[in-house]
Amino acid sequence: MVLAVDKRIGKHAILLVLQSEAEESISLPPHWKYCTGKVGAMDSQKVVSAIETAAKREGIIRTNGYRETHALYHAIMDALSGVTRGQVQLGSLMRTVGLRFAIVRGNPYEEMEEGDWIAVALYGTIGAPVRGSEHETIGLGINHM
Amino acid sequence: MVLAVDKRIGKHAILLVLQSEAEESISLPPHWKYCTGKVGAMDSQKVVSAIETAAKREGIIRTNGYRETHALYHAIMDALSGVTRGQVQLGSLMRTVGLRFAIVRGNPYEEMEEGDWIAVALYGTIGAPVRGSEHETIGLGINHM
Amino acid sequence: MVLAVDKRIGKHAILLVLQSEAEESISLPPHWKYCTGKVGAMDSQKVVSAIETAAKREGIIRTNGYRETHALYHAIMDALSGVTRGQVQLGSLMRTVGLRFAIVRGNPYEEMEEGDWIAVALYGTIGAPVRGSEHETIGLGINHM
Amino acid sequence: MVLAVDKRIGKHAILLVLQSEAEESISLPPHWKYCTGKVGAMDSQKVVSAIETAAKREGIIRTNGYRETHALYHAIMDALSGVTRGQVQLGSLMRTVGLRFAIVRGNPYEEMEEGDWIAVALYGTIGAPVRGSEHETIGLGINHM
Amino acid sequence: MVLAVDKRIGKHAILLVLQSEAEESISLPPHWKYCTGKVGAMDSQKVVSAIETAAKREGIIRTNGYRETHALYHAIMDALSGVTRGQVQLGSLMRTVGLRFAIVRGNPYEEMEEGDWIAVALYGTIGAPVRGSEHETIGLGINHM
Amino acid sequence: MVLAVDKRIGKHAILLVLQSEAEESISLPPHWKYCTGKVGAMDSQKVVSAIETAAKREGIIRTNGYRETHALYHAIMDALSGVTRGQVQLGSLMRTVGLRFAIVRGNPYEEMEEGDWIAVALYGTIGAPVRGSEHETIGLGINHM
Numbered sequence: 022m023v024l025a026v027d028k029r030i031g032k033h034a035i036l037l038v039l040q041s042e043a044e045e046s047i048s049l050p051p052h053w054k055y056c057t058g059k060v061g062a063m064d065s066q067k068v069v070s071a072i073e074t075a076a077k078r079e080g081i082i083r084t085n086g087y088r089e090t091h092a093l094y095h096a097i098m099d100a101l102s103g104v105t106r107g108q109v110q111l112g113s114l115m116r117t118v119g120l121r122f123a124i125v126r127g128n129p130y131e132e133m134e135e136g137d138w139i140a141v142a143l144y145g146t147i148g149a150p151v152r153g154s155e156h157e158t159i160g161l162g163i164n165h166m
Numbered sequence: 167m168v169l170a171v172d173k174r175i176g177k178h179a180i181l182l183v184l185q186s187e188a189e190e191s192i193s194l195p196p197h198w199k200y201c202t203g204k205v206g207a208m209d210s211q212k213v214v215s216a217i218e219t220a221a222k223r224e225g226i227i228r229t230n231g232y233r234e235t236h237a238l239y240h241a242i243m244d245a246l247s248g249v250t251r252g253q254v255q256l257g258s259l260m261r262t263v264g265l266r267f268a269i270v271r272g273n274p275y276e277e278m279e280e281g282d283w284i285a286v287a288l289y290g291t292i293g294a295p296v297r298g299s300e301h302e303t304i305g306l307g308i309n310h311m
Numbered sequence: 312m313v314l315a316v317d318k319r320i321g322k323h324a325i326l327l328v329l330q331s332e333a334e335e336s337i338s339l340p341p342h343w344k345y346c347t348g349k350v351g352a353m354d355s356q357k358v359v360s361a362i363e364t365a366a367k368r369e370g371i372i373r374t375n376g377y378r379e380t381h382a383l384y385h386a387i388m389d390a391l392s393g394v395t396r397g398q399v400q401l402g403s404l405m406r407t408v409g410l411r412f413a414i415v416r417g418n419p420y421e422e423m424e425e426g427d428w429i430a431v432a433l434y435g436t437i438g439a440p441v442r443g444s445e446h447e448t449i450g451l452g453i454n455h456m
Numbered sequence: 457m458v459l460a461v462d463k464r465i466g467k468h469a470i471l472l473v474l475q476s477e478a479e480e481s482i483s484l485p486p487h488w489k490y491c492t493g494k495v496g497a498m499d500s501q502k503v504v505s506a507i508e509t510a511a512k513r514e515g516i517i518r519t520n521g522y523r524e525t526h527a528l529y530h531a532i533m534d535a536l537s538g539v540t541r542g543q544v545q546l547g548s549l550m551r552t553v554g555l556r557f558a559i560v561r562g563n564p565y566e567e568m569e570e571g572d573w574i575a576v577a578l579y580g581t582i583g584a585p586v587r588g589s590e591h592e593t594i595g596l597g598i599n600h601m
Numbered sequence: 602m603v604l605a606v607d608k609r610i611g612k613h614a615i616l617l618v619l620q621s622e623a624e625e626s627i628s629l630p631p632h633w634k635y636c637t638g639k640v641g642a643m644d645s646q647k648v649v650s651a652i653e654t655a656a657k658r659e660g661i662i663r664t665n666g667y668r669e670t671h672a673l674y675h676a677i678m679d680a681l682s683g684v685t686r687g688q689v690q691l692g693s694l695m696r697t698v699g700l701r702f703a704i705v706r707g708n709p710y711e712e713m714e715e716g717d718w719i720a721v722a723l724y725g726t727i728g729a730p731v732r733g734s735e736h737e738t739i740g741l742g743i744n745h746m
Numbered sequence: 747m748v749l750a751v752d753k754r755i756g757k758h759a760i761l762l763v764l765q766s767e768a769e770e771s772i773s774l775p776p777h778w779k780y781c782t783g784k785v786g787a788m789d790s791q792k793v794v795s796a797i798e799t800a801a802k803r804e805g806i807i808r809t810n811g812y813r814e815t816h817a818l819y820h821a822i823m824d825a826l827s828g829v830t831r832g833q834v835q836l837g838s839l840m841r842t843v844g845l846r847f848a849i850v851r852g853n854p855y856e857e858m859e860e861g862d863w864i865a866v867a868l869y870g871t872i873g874a875p876v877r878g879s880e881h882e883t884i885g886l887g888i889n890h891m
């Protein structure tokens with residue numbers, strides 16, 4: 022199993038999330054799926070929920086069954102680790118986020134047997150609940166589907 | 167204090183780290199400094215050390231005094247949180263990383279009084295110490311200098 | 312001090328918690344105490360509270376004084392670590408639990424001077440707040456009383 | 457998707473790991489696979505390695521490809537969270553473990569589409585590197601394959 | 602850069618926070634600033650907020666701009682780590698704190714170029730939301746301004 | 747159970763650890779025991795070991811049996827949480843500590859039935875393995891014996 026150079030699923034997800042909505046254009050490998058969205062919250066639950074809802078609504082993961090929801094959930098948790106860097110908490114630590122997210126699904130490996138994987142990328146700001154009192158933050162979670 | 171659109175220090179750092187060495191070209195705001203490098207390790211200490219050494223050698227931070235070393239250290243820790251997602255451990259959890267890093271220094275805010283900040287971006291792979299048994303990983307740490 | 316083979320307090324607690332209410336029957340060493348119960352929650356506080364309340368109501372720990380409450384509290388925290396695996400959070404990470412718990416009190420060592428210890432075992436499911444979107448989870452905390 | 461009563465993969469794994477080698481006998485659902493083993497270590501890496509090696513040698517997961525190794529790895533990490541309760545470290549925190557492990561693979565849900573899942577159960581003692589200065593510990597990790 | 606013996610900013614902060622309000626008297630190095638206060642909460646956000654508000658009201662940090670707020674915020678997080686020892690959570694883990702805090706600002710190093718640093722010290726009790734079911738707790742966070 | 751004003755075990759431990767060896771003089775409540783010591787390390791295991799060894803050598807805890815060793819161990823872990831603030835790691839995160847420690851044993855409550863408790867206080871510096879590249883750090887762990 023080797024990560025194919027032009028099928029870096031995490032890199033694709035990060036590039037998608039870094040684009041402004043206007044400029045969003047990226048050429049993904051054939052048969053890959055993706056969606057993007059935005060969420061602002063002092064409540065980490067709201068971030069999880071926004072990403073799961075988008076993934077199901079846009080057909081990135083199956084809406085019934087648990088398997089794909091489970092894969093996505095842990096990818097989101099990993100992405101939130103990068104965003105929060107230590108404690109996966111927002112409002113309870115007096116901070117808020119304004120995030121764009123990208124979800125990409127596909128097989129990043131040369132071998133077909135590796136099957137589908139999912140990448141969740143988050144980019145935006147984190148800081149005090151005061152306009153401007155914030156800096157950038159990023160997170161990436163990758164999981165097998 | 168407002169993050170200036172074209173002075174997103176974290177975005178600049180991530181774009182730098184996502185480029186291959188060949189294509190590395192990015193226009194940073196005037197007076198900003200940056201450097202990039204690579205490190206592979208099963209030993210988190212080696213990652214910290216490689217980044218600190220590069221930052222001092224390339225003149226991103228002062229080589230004497232503690233203040234700037236302290237700022238960089240915590241930015242590295244935050245970036246490692248994103249890479250490791252939970253426990254900031256590599257070999258002791260039987261995993262290894264192959265990372266590119268970018269360090270960017272500058273003021274990302276509209277207001278001059280915000281002074282210099284530092285961004286450390288990490289991108290690469292994490293996985294078992296077996297070629298190909300790995301997926302991508304990313305981390306970003308931002309701190310005031 | 313040696314853990315006595317037939318006085319494994321953690322094993323007894325886990326076996327208790329794995330039984331359905333109907334089949335609950337276990338022979339504990341003489342003078343040991345135990346109780347079992349159930350709690351479902353998106354709120355980790357509610358889990359802690361249910362266990363503490365049961366332990367006091369069933370006479371496993373003293374209702375007045377702090378010492379035994381303190382011992383139980385940290386055993387619960389340890390058990391919750393196993394259930395949550397990383398962040399000891401439920402609803403704020405968009406997940407819910409349905410748990411059975413068992414609390415066992417006794418001396419698991421050969422030597423009488425080791426005194427009483429407490430074991431808290433948790434078993435059940437953790438997952439999204441959607442019926443069936445869940446998998447099993449387990450936790451065990453052990454502390455000296 | 458509903459967890460089937462007699463296909464509780466985590467419960468099966470825990471019951472397996474609680475048995476002594478002599479009494480090991482358990483009837484798993486048809487087509488499920490499992491193996492058990494032992495590992496003692498002050499080095500968490502050695503625990504991970506022992507479980508991965510057994511899983512591959514006993515044919516629980518594929519020896520080539522990354523997908524199944526990745527699924528197992530994160531199940532092991534989750535199980536180690538329960539064992540270590542906070543910091544997933546052993547020797548560096550001056551403690552050692554003596555563990556039995558069980559790995560079970562199968563589909564615990566009513567629906568066939570949920571596919572295979574893996575459960576890693578750990579049971580044993582944790583404590584100071586002095587005979588008898590230890591108490592029991594348990595961990596369970598569950599992941600989709 | 603060397604920590605000056607009589608300019609131990611953390612030691613000064615801890616001594617301040619250990620004093621009762623009545624006896625509060627401490628001689629700080631010239632040009633240093635400090636303030637003290639009290640906060641009781643089951644809500645970690647309330648602790649953060651009380652400290653930030655005091656620091657701004659008493660002129661320890663600038664009320665506008667982000668830089669100094671950011672420095673203080675991470676010092677508070679570090680202090681809360683000591684108070685909570687693992688999960689930076691209070692009410693969600695069924696515990697409450699009654700804390701005094703001290704904030705000290707100054708340069709603890711021999712070299713002038715090290716500039717200002719900030720120390721946040723917390724001292725008080727942590728425990729169950731029942732009078733007397735608590736023990737002492739302490740935390741110290743130090744950051745460059 | 748009420749913490750007695752003049753029997754604050756944590757406060758006593760912190761005051762002891764803040765004193766230089768020369769000035770060490772503190773009047774503890776009758777029948778209390780304490781000891782102090784120093785340890786410098788890039789290896790967290792060495793810190794744990796130094797404290798356990800001193801506690802046994804000075805008769806603060808029993809040298810045989812597990813119960814008191816267990817109580818001390820978790821108090822040390824809690825104190826190390828304050829010192830390390832997040833990951834309880836030193837050398838693997840490229841940092842070193844120079845610490846004084848104090849261990850105090852006694853009953854801090856009005857009620858005799860609360861029995862003995864133990865406090866472990868740590869104070870010193872943490873930073874890069876370069877002289878002077880460090881700031882102060884503190885930690886306190888309290889447990890029932």
Ligand SMILES: [Mg+2]
Pocket residue numbers: 163301526530
């Ligand atoms: Mg992974």
Ligand SMILES: [Mg+2]
Pocket residue numbers: 156308309671675
């Ligand atoms: Mg920050």
Ligand SMILES: [Mg+2]
Pocket residue numbers: 453454591816820
């Ligand atoms: Mg223990």
Ligand SMILES: [Mg+2]
Pocket residue numbers: 091095446598
């Ligand atoms: Mg899961």
Ligand SMILES: [Mg+2]
Pocket residue numbers: 236240743744881
């Ligand atoms: Mg620091």
Ligand SMILES: [Mg+2]
Pocket residue numbers: 381385736888
């Ligand atoms: Mg406690």
